[in-house]
Amino acid sequence: MSMQSAPRRAEGDVDEFEDDAVAVEAPDDPSELDAPTRRLLLKLLNGPYVRAEEHSNLWTALEVNETVVRSRLADLYLQLVLDRDAGVAFVRNLAVEDAPKVVRRHPLTLLDTVLVLYLRRLLLANQGSAARVFVGRDEIEDHLRGFLRSDTTDKSAQEAKVGRSIAKMTENSILLKAEVEDRWEISPVLRLVFGADEVAAVTADLERMAGQ
Structure with a gap:
């Protein structure tokens, strides 16, 4: 992706x-x-x-x-x-x-892709609601942890990888800084950036990789 x-x-x-x-x-x-x-x-x-x-x-x-x-x-x-x-x-x-x-077009790493799909799913879960959608670093780390275990067991290295993915999403205004530290608003633009077919194909690949 x-x-x-x-x-x-x-x-x-x-x-x-x-x-x-x-x-x-x-x-x-x-x-x-x-x-x-x-x-x-x-x-x-x-x-x-x-x-x-x-x-x-x-x-x-x-x-x-x-x-x-x-x-x-x-x-x-x-x-x-x-x-x-x-x-x-x-x-x-x-x-x-x-x-x-x-x-x-900017290629996304595996971790970037997992994060984008996670953020998009959070947005869609609140579709139709006028409330803004926020996410914290702890939630992001919990979701990405399963894709980090096979990569390295070094906790500081894992945190650095997560930090780089968050920084990329912030730079591209997918994540908008909130008033609370280590918490972001998910931009509504993420609903539109990727089509359903592309998301389904990538999700299937990630599920297969997670199973392995």
């Missing part, structure tokens, strides 16, 4: 896409789009996703100009994935023959 993400800005750069200030366009600016829609497109391209709760101005621009946004993204061989109930939107490669792959 692999996880896709759009090009990311360098760590430490200021995210200027969600800006309350009114942008003044130059007289010779040829764009036909308003400033909020242009910022929205930049945020979608920059990734990893737009969240209604976090990016309210951009989400408003998306609701107003969804058709235009979809068209401009399609010009770049990208598809807009939008879930209004979850309040998330992101881009994936357009499924067109011979289209270039704009969005990069």
Whole structure:
């Protein structure tokens, strides 16, 4: 299994896409789009996703100009994935023959894959609920422990492996830091990233490996 993400800005750069200030366009600016829609497109391209709760101005621009946004993204061989109930939107490669792959794919380790499927299952178990879904490091470690035993019995090495997987999920905004230490909110975007067929195939492989 692999996880896709759009090009990311360098760590430490200021995210200027969600800006309350009114942008003044130059007289010779040829764009036909308003400033909020242009910022929205930049945020979608920059990734990893737009969240209604976090990016309210951009989400408003998306609701107003969804058709235009979809068209401009399609010009770049990208598809807009939008879930209004979850309040998330992101881009994936357009499924067109011979289209270039704009969005990069990041391969996941075995432990990353197990963690992604676990987090996704927790989200789906709360589908339809307005409550946010949280998970703690102790819960993650308990779930991953079965896939660590055959790898190493060194507890510190196991904790380091779990930490790297958590860090990868945090970097890609799958896990969102909560106010409590070693606890995270699971991003609702995870419901949309992987299709049911892909999840079923990978789950079957993991169950076979666990049985061995």
